[in-house]
Amino acid sequence: MKTKNIIRQIASIATLFAAWQILAVVVANPALPTPGSAFLVFFREISAGLWNHFLISGWRVLASILLSLLVGVPLGLWLGREEKYDRFFSPMLYLTYPIPKIVFLPLVMVLFGLGNFSKIFLITLVVFFQILVTTRDAARNVSPALILSVVSLGAKRRDIYRHVIWPAIIPDIFTALRIGSGTAIAVLFFAESIASSEGLGYYLMDAWSRYAYPEMFAGIIAMGVLGYTLYLTIDILDKKICSWKRL
Amino acid sequence: MSADKRRKIVEISHLEKYFGTLKALDQVSLDIYDGEKTVIIGPSGSGKSTLLRTINQLETFDRGRIIVDGMDISDKNTDINKVREEIGMVFQSFNLFPHKTVLENVNMAQMIVRRRSRDEAAAISEGFLQKVGILDKKNEYPQKLSGGQQQRVAIARALAMKPKLMLFDEPTSALDPEMIGEVLGVMKNLALEGMTMIVVTHEMGFAREVADRVIFMDYGKIIEEGRPDALFRTPTQERTRLFLKQILKAM
Numbered sequence: 011m012k013t014k015n016i017i018r019q020i021a022s023i024a025t026l027f028a029a030w031q032i033l034a035v036v037v038a039n040p041a042l043p044t045p046g047s048a049f050l051v052f053f054r055e056i057s058a059g060l061w062n063h064f065l066i067s068g069w070r071v072l073a074s075i076l077l078s079l080l081v082g083v084p085l086g087l088w089l090g091r092e093e094k095y096d097r098f099f100s101p102m103l104y105l106t107y108p109i110p111k112i113v114f115l116p117l118v119m120v121l122f123g124l125g126n127f128s129k130i131f132l133i134t135l136v137v138f139f140q141i142l143v144t145t146r147d148a149a150r151n152v153s154p155a156l157i158l159s160v161v162s163l164g165a166k167r168r169d170i171y172r173h174v175i176w177p178a179i180i181p182d183i184f185t186a187l188r189i190g191s192g193t194a195i196a197v198l199f200f201a202e203s204i205a206s207s208e209g210l211g212y213y214l215m216d217a218w219s220r221y222a223y224p225e226m227f228a229g230i231i232a233m234g235v236l237g238y239t240l241y242l243t244i245d246i247l248d249k250k251i252c253s254w255k256r257l
Numbered sequence: 258m259s260a261d262k263r264r265k266i267v268e269i270s271h272l273e274k275y276f277g278t279l280k281a282l283d284q285v286s287l288d289i290y291d292g293e294k295t296v297i298i299g300p301s302g303s304g305k306s307t308l309l310r311t312i313n314q315l316e317t318f319d320r321g322r323i324i325v326d327g328m329d330i331s332d333k334n335t336d337i338n339k340v341r342e343e344i345g346m347v348f349q350s351f352n353l354f355p356h357k358t359v360l361e362n363v364n365m366a367q368m369i370v371r372r373r374s375r376d377e378a379a380a381i382s383e384g385f386l387q388k389v390g391i392l393d394k395k396n397e398y399p400q401k402l403s404g405g406q407q408q409r410v411a412i413a414r415a416l417a418m419k420p421k422l423m424l425f426d427e428p429t430s431a432l433d434p435e436m437i438g439e440v441l442g443v444m445k446n447l448a449l450e451g452m453t454m455i456v457v458t459h460e461m462g463f464a465r466e467v468a469d470r471v472i473f474m475d476y477g478k479i480i481e482e483g484r485p486d487a488l489f490r491t492p493t494q495e496r497t498r499l500f501l502k503q504i505l506k507a508m
């Protein structure tokens with residue numbers, strides 16, 4: 011079962027590389043190197059300086075996601091369970107939610123400078139909304155009848171949150187997390203590509219400006235690896251927490 | 258049966274409850290004695306559910322008094338969770354946790370409310386699952402169970418808290434006809450063991466067989482009450498008579 015899964019994963023990745031190889035041969039242009047040459051450069055670059063950019067980007071994404079969870083989940087829980095506050099906040103939410111937050115990058119840079127914090131802030135701004143809205147909706151949708159039946163058994167408010175609402179919304183939070191981490195990397199790229207001197211976004215744009223296509227693809231591979239690691243981590247946590255939750 | 262010599266479990270006096278301007282309960286007074294079986298009937302919207310829910314404070318009330326097992330629930334100093342621990346409630350919908358097994362469902366409230374250990378809770382759960390005839394399904398998830406089986410689990414879950422009073426709000430209304438019998442059977446056994454019960458139901462056979470008294474409600478009021486045979490055969494109020502005629506025609 012487990013080895014079958016691993017074989018499937020490898021087959022999936024191999025198919026992707028095969029398609030890339032074919033496309034590269036067909037296009038026959040330096041803008042699209044073959045996977046072979048891209049990986050050669052990737053491994054060379056990793057030991058040169060790419061690894062540092064990778065770590066910095068990874069740290070920024072991770073910090074943003076954690077921050078978004080830390081603020082978004084409690085706030086979402088609260089709004090989802092307290093209708094009167096939700097009625098006040100939800101127009102605000104719906105007005106700001108659809109705005110592509112990256113338009114605030116100039117403002118964020120003015121306020122927080124060019125360093126780590128402004129990147130983390132911008133990514134958090136985007137991911138936070140997704141987590142907030144998902145958590146709120148999930149918390150709101152917990153069956154009132156189920157809650158009432160547990161209340162009738164004498165459970166306290168705290169127990170209801172802990173044993174009924176919380177377990178019910180965890181799967182939705184993980185879904186939000188998966189969607190959010192994809193968005194996070196996209197925003198990260200954008201934030202790092204402007205007025206930046208570190209991170210995968212910077213590395214990529216720098217390579218691009220020098221027409222160093224193999225290096226650019228090394229950066230793309232690094233971004234893929236970052237995303238893949240993130241998804242794997244989320245999957246593992248999901249399985250761990252969900253099996254614990256069932257007890 | 259001389260119920261009056263026994264202890265009062267519930268004393269309701271001059272209860273009034275509004276939903277906005279709608280008077281859902283109107284001057285309801287009712288005493289329930291230890292071991293007594295009361296069946297409440299009445300048309301839709303007459304306040305039956307609301308009355309049950311005020312007893313364990315799933316609904317608040319506006320005027321009057323309710324005393325449960327000596328605890329005055331309108332008193333702010335009364336710990337309402339203590340009152341709820343004494344009262345088991347079974348709803349029309351079964352409300353089991355889909356991601357927990359039958360046994361875990363029955364264990365849960367015992368562990369978080371009664372603070373029993375898992376083993377202690379499981380031993381008690383198994384006893385009650387046995388009693389409602391569903392012990393063999395203890396490791397199944399609720400979706401695998403029929404409606405009647407799920408409702409029996411819900412009853413076991415309430416009983417596992419060792420309540421002094423059981424409230425049933427139309428426990429068989431959501432069930433397919435062929436499953437009603439098994440749930441009523443469990444309730445009958447419970448009645449035979451002497452459990453104090455208040456049951457909202459339109460199962461007249463059950464009322465006739467089990468109830469010490471039947472209460473007819475309409476417009477939030479108790480219109481009439483009496484022993485089942487008397488109330489069913491010779492109701493004194495016109496509204497009761499009309500309602501019974503309708504119910505019997507429908508069945």
Ligand SMILES: Nc1ncnc2c1ncn2[C@@H]1O[C@H](COP(=O)(O)OP(=O)(O)OP(=O)(O)O)[C@@H](O)[C@H]1O
Pocket residue numbers: 276279281299300301302303304305306307308
């Ligand atoms: N949460 C609520 N908000 C507003 N009105 C309510 C609420 N709950 C009940 N009511 C109203 O109070 C009245 C009594 O309702 P209740 O549910 O107690 O009736 P019932 O006798 O149980 O009816 P049924 O046989 O349909 O279950 C109805 O008119 C109902 O519409």
Ligand SMILES: [Mg+2]
Pocket residue numbers: 305306307426
């Ligand atoms: Mg009702």
